[in-house]
Amino acid sequence: MDNRPRTAPATIHRRQFMKALGLGIAATAVASSHLFGAGAEAQTPGLITKQIPRTGEVVPAIGLGSFLTFDVLPGQPREHLREVIRRFSEGGGRVIDTSPLYGMAEVNVGDFATALGINDRVFIGNKIWSTGEYLADDSHAARSLEQSTQRLWREKIDLMQCHSLVNVDVIVPLLRAWKKEGRIRYIGVTHHEPAYFGVLAQWVEQGDVDFVQVRYSIYARMAEERLLRAAADRGTAVLVNMPLEKARLHKLVAGRPLPDFARELGIETWAQFFLTWVISHPAVTCAIPATANPEHLSENIAAMRGPLPDRDMRARMVRYMETIPGFDTLDEMPWYPDKTYPGVIGRAQRELRRRT
Numbered sequence: 001m002d003n004r005p006r007t008a009p010a011t012i013h014r015r016q017f018m019k020a021l022g023l024g025i026a027a028t029a030v031a032s033s034h035l036f037g038a039g040a041e042a043q044t045p046g047l048i049t050k051q052i053p054r055t056g057e058v059v060p061a062i063g064l065g066s067f068l069t070f071d072v073l074p075g076q077p078r079e080h081l082r083e084v085i086r087r088f089s090e091g092g093g094r095v096i097d098t099s100p101l102y103g104m105a106e107v108n109v110g111d112f113a114t115a116l117g118i119n120d121r122v123f124i125g126n127k128i129w130s131t132g133e134y135l136a137d138d139s140h141a142a143r144s145l146e147q148s149t150q151r152l153w154r155e156k157i158d159l160m161q162c163h164s165l166v167n168v169d170v171i172v173p174l175l176r177a178w179k180k181e182g183r184i185r186y187i188g189v190t191h192h193e194p195a196y197f198g199v200l201a202q203w204v205e206q207g208d209v210d211f212v213q214v215r216y217s218i219y220a221r222m223a224e225e226r227l228l229r230a231a232a233d234r235g236t237a238v239l240v241n242m243p244l245e246k247a248r249l250h251k252l253v254a255g256r257p258l259p260d261f262a263r264e265l266g267i268e269t270w271a272q273f274f275l276t277w278v279i280s281h282p283a284v285t286c287a288i289p290a291t292a293n294p295e296h297l298s299e300n301i302a303a304m305r306g307p308l309p310d311r312d313m314r315a316r317m318v319r320y321m322e323t324i325p326g327f328d329t330l331d332e333m334p335w336y337p338d339k340t341y342p343g344v345i346g347r348a349q350r351e352l353r354r355r356t
Contacts, residue, residue, distance in 0.1 A: 046305055047060050047061075047092045047304045047305065048060070048061045048062075048279065048303075048304045048305065048308065049061060050237075050279075050284070050285045050286060051285075052186070052210070052211075052237045052285060053235035053236065053237055054210050054235050054236075054237070059094055059095050059123055059285065059286055060092050060093055060094050060095065060286070060304055061279040061284075061285075061286055061287065061303075061304055062093060062275060062279065062286065062287055062288075062289070062300055062301050062303055062304045063093060063094070063095030063096060063097060063123075063125075063239070063286045063287065063288040064084070064085075064088050064093060064095070064096045064097070064288060064289070064290070064291075064297070064300075065097050065241065065288040065289055065290030065291075066096065066097060066098040066099075066102055066105040066108075066109060066290055067099070067102050067105070067290050068102070068103075068290065068336065068341040068343065068345060068346075069105075069290040069291055069292040069341060070098070070102065070103075070104070070105035070108045070109060070290075070292065071102055071103030071104050071105050071341060071343030071344055071345050071346070072103075072104055072108060072343050073104070073342065073343055073344060073347065074104065076342075078108060080292060080293070080294060081108050081112060081292060082112045082115070082116070083294040084291065084292065084293070084294050084297045085109070085112045085113060085116060085118075086112075086116055087294055087297050087298055087301070088297055088301060089116065089118045089121070089122075091297075091298070091301040091302075091304075092301065092304060093301055093304075094121060094122055094123045095122075095123045095125060095239075095286045095288065096109055096113070096122055096123070096124055096125070096288075097125040097126075097213070097239065097241075097288045098124070098125070098126055098127075098152075099126060099127040099129070099163055100126075100127070100128075100129065100144055100147065100148055101127070101129055101163065102345070103343045103344030103345045104343060104344055106126070106148055106151035106152055107151050109124075109152060110151050110152035110153045110154070111153075113152075113153070114153045119152075119153055119154065123158045123159070124152060124154060124157055124158045124159065125158065125159040125161060125188070125211075125213075125239060125288075126148050126152070126157050126159065126160055126161070127160070127161045127162070127163035127190065128141050128144055128145065128160060128161070128162060128163060128171055128174075128175070129144070129163040129164070129166050130144060130166065130167050130170075130171060131166050131167050138170070138174050141171060141174055145157070145160070145178065145183065145184075156182065156183060156184065156185065157183070157184045157185070158184070158185045158186060159184070159185065159186040159187075159188055159210075159211055160175050160178065160184040160186075160187060160188070161187070161188035161189060161190045161211065161213055162175065162188070162189045162190065163190055164190060164191050164192075164193075164196075165189055165190070165191055165196055165199055165200070168189060168199075168203070172187065172189065172203070172208055172209065175187035176208075186210040186211055186237075187208075187209055187210055187211070188209050188210060188211030188212060188213060188237075188239070189203050189209050189211075189212055189213070190212070190213035190214070190239075190241070191213075191214065191215075192214070192215040192241050192242055193215070194215070194220070194222045197214065197222055197223060197225075197226070197227050198226070200212055200214060200227055201226045201227045201230045204227065204230040204231050204234050204236045205230050205234060207234050209236060210236065210237060211236065211237045211238070211239060211285075212227065212231055212236050212237075212238055212239070213238075213239040213240075213241055213288075214227055214238065214239075214240065214241065215240070215241050215242040216228070216238075216240045216241075216242075216243065216278060216281075216284070217240075217242060217243050217244065217245050217249065217274065217278060218249070218274055218277045218278070218317060218318060218321055219245055219249065219321070219327065219330050220242065220245065221318075224281075228281060228283040228284070229283070231283050232282065232283040237285040237286075238283050238284050238285050238286075239285060239286055239287075239288055240278055240279075240284055240286070240287040240288065241288060243274060243275055243278045243287040243288070243289050244271065244274055244275070244289045245330060246290075246335040246336050247335070247336045247337060247339060248330050248333045248335070248337060249270070249274050249330070250270055250271070251333065251337045251338070252324060252326055252327060252330060252333075253270050253324065256324070258270065258273060259320050261313075261316060261320075264313070265306060265307050265308070265309060265313070266306040266307065267306075268302070269299045269302065271289075271296065271299035271300050271302070271303065272299065272302055272303045272306075273317070275287055275289065275300060275303035276303050276306075276308055276309060277309060277314060277317050277318075279303065279304075279308065280308035280309050280310075280314060281314075292341070
């Protein structure tokens with residue numbers, strides 16, 4: 001069998017989804033002249049981009065997550081985060097995902113995007129987590145939105161998502177109202193636990209959301225069973241969380257050379273290997289790996305250039321990973337092995353452990 005990658009335009013349209021599944025989904029990066037919106041600049045030439053199905057808006061296929069990585073205690077050094085955002089923007093990145101639950105992440109994203117003069121070009125995906133006594137009261141969610149706009153220095157949030165499906169039956173209609181009022185541009189739902197993928201799929205199949213955010217990686221492929229097909233069928237954009245399994249995939253291959261066939265795709269790092277696999281799925285709009293390391297950021301965004309694997313090559317990449325000891329039990333490994341993020345979240349966790 002000839003496993004050499006075939007090529008096609010990098011912007012993948014929903015109507016091509018079923019054809020792509022059958023004929024292969026390789027792509028090469030092409031220049032895009034589409035804009036992100038009023039005042040936005042054209043995409044950097046040569047990037048792999050995807051369309052948001054319901055509007056045709058084009059976004060780069062690699063974004064930036066901020067869970068733990070952007071949570072730095074006030075007064076502590078954080079210039080490395082400025083450098084991460086600088087390299088991300090200069091490398092063509094635009095989509096940044098954050099949440100009020102991510103400690104100081106919103107503050108740091110807003111501060112540095114504004115200081116670097118790129119806030120008007122960044123596509124912000126944010127979240128609402130409103131529960132407890134507020135199950136039938138939108139005042140808590142409204143205050144959360146107001147706080148997020150202030151922290152992010154934004155009048156409007158591009159994408160607001162119901163965080164982990166919390167209070168979803170109340171929050172999604174509220175997001176719909178905010179969208180109508182012009183306070184947000186898109187609405188979405190998120191989760192990272194496979195047990196909830198069926199519920200995510202139901203919201204997609206109902207046609208009520210513009211985006212769905214889900215865990216998907218070369219290891220965790222459960223979203224393929226229903227959710228990604230539903231998103232393609234309903235014209236729902238897909239953000240991918242945990243595409244690197246929170247550094248566990250890198251831990252698994254530490255010290256190992258890339259397989260020889262990776263050269264066929266111009267892959268030079270394991271980050272490229274894992275991320276190009278994710279974004280080559282035609283239903284995936286953007287993968288959002290998180291990092292606080294500028295060098296790792298540079299490796300991540302490099303996955304937006306060069307050809308993508310087709311169906312046969314994707315299968316070959318999975319088969320190779322299945323030969324690596326520990327791959328089948330990766331979920332037993334702790335998140336971010338050998339890394340610590342002593343931010344607000346970490347401080348709260350330490351306090352909780354002290355009390356118990």
